[in-house]
Amino acid sequence: MAKELNLETIRHSMAHVMAEAVLEIMPETKIAIGPAIENGFYYDFDLPRPLTDADLETITEHMKAIIKSGVPFERKEVSRDEAKALFADQPYKLELIDAIPEGETVSIYTQGKFTDLCRGPHVETTKDLNAEGFKLLSIAGAYWRGNEKNPMLTRIYGTAWKNGKELRVYLDHLADIEKRDHRKLGKELDLFSLHEEAGPGLVYWHPRGARVRQAIEEFWRGEHYKNGYELVYTPHVGKSWLWETSGHLDFYKDSMYPKMEMDKADYYAKPMNCPFHIMIYKNSKHSYRELPFRWAELGTVYRYEKAGALHGLMRVRGFTQDDAHLFVTPDQMDDEIVEVLRFSLYMLHSFGFNDVHAYISTKPEKSVGRQEDWDAATAALKKAVEKEGLSYDIDEGGGAFYGPKIDLKVKDAIGREWQLSTVQFDFNLPERFDLTFVDKDGQEKRPFMIHRALLGSIERFFGVLIEHYAGAFPPWLSPDQIVIIPVGENAFDYSKALEKRLRGEGFRVAIDLSDDRLNAKIRNAQKLKTPYMLIIGEKEMAGDVVSVRYRNGKQVNGVPTADFISEVHGVIDRKEQI
RNA sequence: GCCAAAGUAGCUCAGUGGUAGAGCAGCUCACUCGUAAUGAGCAGGUCGCGGGUUCGACUCCCAUCUUUGGCUCCA
Missing domain, CATH: 3.30.930.10 (Bira Bifunctional Protein; Domain 2)
Known part of the structure; x- marks a missing residue:
């Protein structure tokens, strides 16, 4: 059995397996197309009813069963008429058959009870697919053949990999993307x-x-x-003359904010x-x-x-x-x-x-x-x-x-x-x-x-x-570059003076004068991803030094304040990330 | 614009045909603290908005707005 399997072939075969599973559950489904895509696959269906997340689980179970059954993928070349007869009750497939250029071979692939019009290639048997290596991700709408004049089909997206380990790496990547989402971090x-x-x-x-x-x-x-x-x-607005002359009104009127009438003239907010x-x-x-x-x-x-x-x-x-x-x-x-x-x-x-x-x-x-x-x-x-x-x-x-x-x-x-x-x-x-x-x-x-x-x-x-x-901006861009964290109330006055000094250097400085405990203050600064946290207590006050906690957890104590200032200037000037 | 799902406290979310609940955040009080959450208390919501069904709607239905995932589009 071929073990060096191409991921694209796996994904494409997975799409067929999913189509088979969907037909098992809802036999009246009309199937459209199901290609491999980056990281996975999808299949478009015309379904008798909307899908829910629970349906995805059911479909997944059916797919696992099909994979475990180990049925072969069989390729067969057929004539146009044979193909049309086979897919007589599948209108989307009939349209696809008509779109195949004259003289080109029409091939079909069958696995188990499911036959699809397909150029291939596919894996040899569903045993080559890994029941733990795929996951159905989402349900979405998609126009038939990507044209908004056409009916909207239901698309199921999935991801597929050679094994469960690769799948987990990819799912971790998706989780990373979610963590970095600018809407969430914003x-x-x-x-x-x-x-x-x-x-x-x-x-x-x-x-x-x-x-x-x-x-x-x-x-x-x-x-x-x-x-x-x-x-x-x-200006932000201008008379219609500008947009008539530029041609924007002809081409992009629907994408412009509608006109404002004033002094018998039409004004538009500028799109360009x-x-x-x-x-x-x-x-x-x-x-x-x-x-x-x-x-x-x-x-x-x-x-x-x-x-x-x-x-x-x-x-x-x-x-x-x-x-x-x-x-x-x-x-x-x-x-x-x-x-x-x-x-x-x-x-x-x-x-x-x-x-x-x-x-x-x-x-x-x-x-x-x-x-x-x-x-x-x-x-x-x-x-x-x-x-x-x-x-x-x-x-x-x-x-x-x-x-x-x-x-x-x-x-x-x-x-x-x-x-x-x-x-x-x-x-x-x-x-x-x-x-x-x-x-x-x-x-x-x-x-x-x-x-x-x-x-x-x-x-x-x-x-x-x-x-x-991921929200941890390099210091030159960071909203707060430095946060001063006094250990206790007796360090407040000194901390305020330090804040003034650092602001005088042009740094963006915050100071935490809340009655939170030190742990909580650090946690809050850490959550805001502030690059430099200065811990100020008795020791620091005594020696004009700062204890620097970097947001990566690194800690340097007893740094002369002047040294810290020149270090930060350097990092900002060079636009370094820390 | 299209398909689908969602909208409950500032945030993250639970919940039920009999007019709502948690954690965090906020406020108050006590603690004054040395490296990722001190404790207690208080306050906070016409359950997106508008209709309808019902004795009664946050819950069911319709419409609408917005958000999310896609599709289409993106000068």
Whole structure:
């Protein structure tokens, strides 16, 4: 018996076993498709009634029995008509059979009493599956063939592994993901909240969350000045003229907050910052000598995301983009792209993301702009990515209609990918707003426009940071960098003076003057994941020293206060994690 | 928007067709404490919101809002 089994084959076979189990329980079920996916499998069903978690247990029991019965998976090639006869009472399968291209073999797999239309491959017998190596995870809705016009089927997700040990490792990983959930940590660490009664998808930054945001923004602004950007501020609303000209009203009206009527004009909350930066550009005539312009703004935008799409900080209706627009002459394009990319990587690394992968998206079928501009811009993107030595994939035809782009995805501490930076060419807006500059030859020419966001949205980026660090931010980002914990009341005055001294150093300092016992104070500081806890009692007061408890439990006693101060300055300046 | 589940105190959750309960947090009092929860007491809820059924609804039904898991979408 083949022992080197492919996980994908195991998972796909597991999906068939699940379908058999579901049919055993509810024979009138119509089956759709059941592929292997990353970490597991799913199968879509058209069921006679909704499922409950109890059903998952029953299905699991049936699956275990099928696995233990050790029946073989038998492949058979059949004609189209035979297949149709076999699946006469399975409408979804009939549709799939019709979709198989002429000339392609139609194959079916049978295990026990269950036969499925399937290309395979499968394990030899259900004995190759491990009854302890799988778990049904969730029930969800899914459109037949992924089209929202089609009926909604019930999808059961499961995970499957070679054995129970591998399954447990994966389930531990899922538990880790749950522990890092930014919505949970946001509450526990008192960072932010959302209020359904005040409007879904709108974020309230609490003082502790706002401190993190301020640290992010302060760094962001400083680096932008250093890198040749100018910072601008623009309004939050604008007349419909802006969005008619930009084309947003045509394409995205349904995703915009509805209009506000005022003085016989229609105003909209901005879903994008671009037209506003363009207004600044259009405020005067520009010479080639002035370009490039690099204008950045932490611009808050509003988009009416569908109710079901909202998710914590990751998908919201009001958010702040770390946006910038570059207006460049065609011959500045290559250098500017290289610089933007280098800057992006520097920023991502500063926040602790060192595993970055690039995705270049090229011209889609429907697009605006000249072919030679698309070619040049796409070539510039590729060159820049290669120059930075980034690994990349090309998504042919995946660009927006207005220009090619690079997206940067980072891997977090537990290997999940998040898309953060994006650099996009825009051949549309310069045309629509008739942007020009006067070139050397005295002719008016069209500048290139590049949109870019390094962090994406501050809200989402914050969510990613929370999950990446599991709430234990590096000191430069931590809401409280230091908490002072007096052992007893007689150390209160000294502790307050110390707090003042440390604040004077620019540190974010908290002090625990509650009447809790020392143990409880440490526990509370630990739960807030404060990087440095200073225990202050008789010994420390006597010698101008501090006893430092790090949040990892490490403890160093009797550190001269001045030494501690310079240690923390160093860690913050170098943006180190401790 | 679609499918499904959920909504009970600030948080985490129990509970029942006869108008609600715990732990933590909060407040008060006592203890003044040396490395992950000191003890006692008090207070806190029109059980998401609106209808209906019923002698009686937090519980059953309908509608609605929101949240969660997915699907679709994501300029």
